[in-house]
Amino acid sequence: MQYLAIGLRCVIGAVFLISSTGKLIGRDTFGDFAASIRDMHLVPPASVRSLARIVLGAELATWMLLATPTPVTGVAGFVVAAGLLAVFTVVVVLVVRRGTRAACRCFGASSVPMGPRQAVRNVILAAVAVVGVIGTLTPQKGLETAGVLIAVLGGTMLGVLVTALDDIFELFQPMNKGIGRRPSPPAVG
Template identity: 40%
Template sequence: MSYLLVFCRCLLALVFLASAASKLRGPTAFRAFADSLRMMRLLPERVVVPVAAAVAVTEAVVPVLLVPLPIAAVTTAAFTVAAALLATFTVAVAAVLDRGTPASCRCFGGTAASFGRHHLARNVVLSVFAGIGAYASLGDPAVTTRTVVLAAPLGAVATLIVIRLDDLAALFAPLTPPRGFG
């Protein structure tokens, strides 16, 4: 269980850290995130900016709570907050896809890729890892140096895959010929 705990802790801490940093790195980045929420057409206009701020701050708090502390309840709470946030994201993405709303994902800042099923799948998978992490944090983790050396790099690699998912999806997407070709 300790390998799973370290992997999940590393994965989710780095994913939420990257996500929060992309939104909080400056006013332009935050405004782009708030605009992406606005484009989703799921929230009344008056709450878009406060919800954007709450999301960014919550994303910033999760990695802090996932720092290895001797208090298992804090770690379990961090995984629970992460799972709740990811479940909310999953429902929002599903609603956007169901409505066919042309909204973009500003999950990690730079990309303005439209929401797709891969975003939904990503959030579901991350939610599962948050649940696994919460469950693993309930027992005596007995984390050793060996555990960290083996599991943390895997969590870091998984984080890179999550963060660069839009690029990977575009890389493997079927090619469409330009208009007027053939």
Template identity: 35%
Template structure:
């Protein structure tokens, strides 16, 4: 179970990093998004964007070669992302989530749910690793768990598309902003 959980997050972090660094335009869009997330202008430039991408890559690699350290790094990284998303959503700002590149979907509750699921997957994998450390799994089960985890990771990176297919419209304005406006 641990290997499947780790592969979900490895694929998500790797594709997130790749989508931001795939060219000049995606990288510049990501830099702009960081500014909209409330980072001071002096911070929200190329060094911060490159640092975020490097942290995603490093966390993904650590999950593969040093699972305990990788889990901690990924929990800290995803936890920070989740706090940032929650702050933007709570402020009611219509900021596009550039988690996986060129999405124009504004930050909303669905992004928090997605990150909550990823955090849960990391914790579940870590607990499974601790509980099953002495119990070896057959090799075919490990491979199968890794394949299913990687496929699940790809699906997570298409979260906005999946919600659209399920008939959940993207928010035009985040919920807290709409609530604030209706109270006045």
């Protein structure tokens, strides 16, 4: 169970590391994130930038807590992650139910609109965080270096994959009408 807890720290930690840095690395990424919050029409426009800063700060705190190798910080990181993911799920559901076409700027520059896929992803990640709490609270035994390495690499790769899922799914969406279709053969006659 302790290797699972380490792997889950890396899954959730990678998701929140990529999420927070994705909002900071480009010149306009934080502004685009704030604009996506405005486009959701859930908070007054005057509160948008403050809320964007709070979300970003909570995401930064989450991965930092999970990266600190103590049981207390691990539990705190998982609890904050589960709480954030629960709130994010509610937001996605509200946005989708209203029919609002706000972009999911969860990981930075994506233009994919929010939809059920993001809500399902958040619910699964929240469940992973809850399992992480349980695993972290389980009595620890001696750790093998190889086991820790496998847990860290596997968890990190899975976290990176989760952050790329929207883009991966978009690759397999049907192309727009007329684009990518084969031309009709010329009429004979």
